[in-house]
Amino acid sequence: MSQQSGPSWYPPQQPQPSSSTVGWSVVWALVPVFTCGLGTPFVIGHAAQRLRSVPLVFATAVYALGLGVFIIGAGTYGDSDLIPGWLNVLVVLGFFGNWIGGLGHALILRGAVFARPAAFGPKPAFGPQSYPQPAPVQPTYPPPGPVSGQYTPIPQPSQPPYLKNTLYSDQPPRTNMQFGQSERPQEWIGPYRVIDTIGRGGQGTVHLALTPQGQKVAIKVLHEHFTGNRAARERFLREVEATRRVATFSTARVLDVNINDDQAYVVSEYVDGASLEQLVRDRGPRDEDGLTRLALATAGALAAIHRAGVVHRDFKPANVLIGTDGPRVIDFGIARALDQVTATSSVMGTPAYMSPEQLGGGHVGPESDVFSWASTMIFAASGRVAFGSDTIPAILNRVLNHQPDLSALPPSLRPLAASCLEKDPARRPTAADIMLRIVQ
Missing domain, CATH: 3.30.200.20 (Phosphorylase Kinase; domain 1)
Incomplete structure (x- = not known):
């Protein structure tokens, strides 16, 4: 899975707090002084959470470690003459690091934590006149279905x-x-x-x-x-x-x-509707007619995706929205795009809905989406995750070596789902085959 990067330790251009937050930002920055360093981990931790910064998370851990060394050392050796020299150095570093170092660090971060909205750029005037439009050309796609009105034509x-x-x-x-x-x-x-x-x-x-x-x-x-x-x-x-x-x-x-x-x-x-995952959890499993319509619509969506040369790679109940005009599959192709650019080798997807070849690092093609489709239909019919929802190792073992319970599916869909859940990708039907077998 791709990793999210946070801001650096010190932003290159420090924003300033707004006038309404200057007082609070000063009090916040002086917490290490008021508490003799005891509040430093909390202040830096708050900054890490606000700025979503991984380096600040590590800084919080370092401050907490220094504070812990100080408290343990001071509590264990009440008489400073008895404390070992090396531990005395660590205690002093922990105390002054949290006290003085925490104060300096908080003052540096104060502007970023309490930045005014203007730090992100001027607010543009809303309306089509604020964005110059290119010369009119013919649209490259028809207007979207459920959204009223027309989109601005897209030039070639x-x-x-x-x-x-x-x-x-x-x-x-x-x-x-x-x-x-x-x-x-x-x-x-x-x-x-x-x-x-x-x-x-x-x-x-x-x-x-x-x-x-x-x-x-x-x-x-x-x-x-x-x-x-x-x-x-x-x-x-x-x-x-x-x-x-x-x-x-x-x-x-x-x-x-x-x-x-x-x-x-x-x-x-934009699809105005809840996800299949949320709908099943709130209202229970789909009945036989509703499940059949869901199966046919989602298989048709996968067939269209595969025909365009795209593999979804993350087909699951959360990526099926139930709109006013029926099911809509979303987020197709993003996992593949991210997999092509991530700097580290990773497996993208939700383990309980991934295919054996996807978990094993093999070739991931349209057959993988078919496996995920069958797992999703089992959830829609039963309200339970096909391969369990306990520990990741247990889920992976079931996906690779076991067959799920198909009893919640209507009899007409059980053989189809079983063929989609074959461990060998070559033995699974295509999404177009699924559609034909449902309607026949």
């Missing part, structure tokens, strides 16, 4: 799309945007106005936003960073470009992809 780029900052428009990115600096969503992501945060997952955070024309869209801001790696940026954009070829058979259309500074976001059609 004069060079390969993956060599541009933005794939689907000539609008330059807002490089002054910063992600991951606050628990609240930023007000603007490129030309899109964020109005809510609707989900967080292993790949990124999903926001509900408005286009300059006022249409609702879903924006996934990915955790993966592309710092100083132009080749990785181009590979990612090239991979996600393939998702545009997916026909809209029960899928949420990808509308835009961009990279601001070093962080990417994917804009897709």
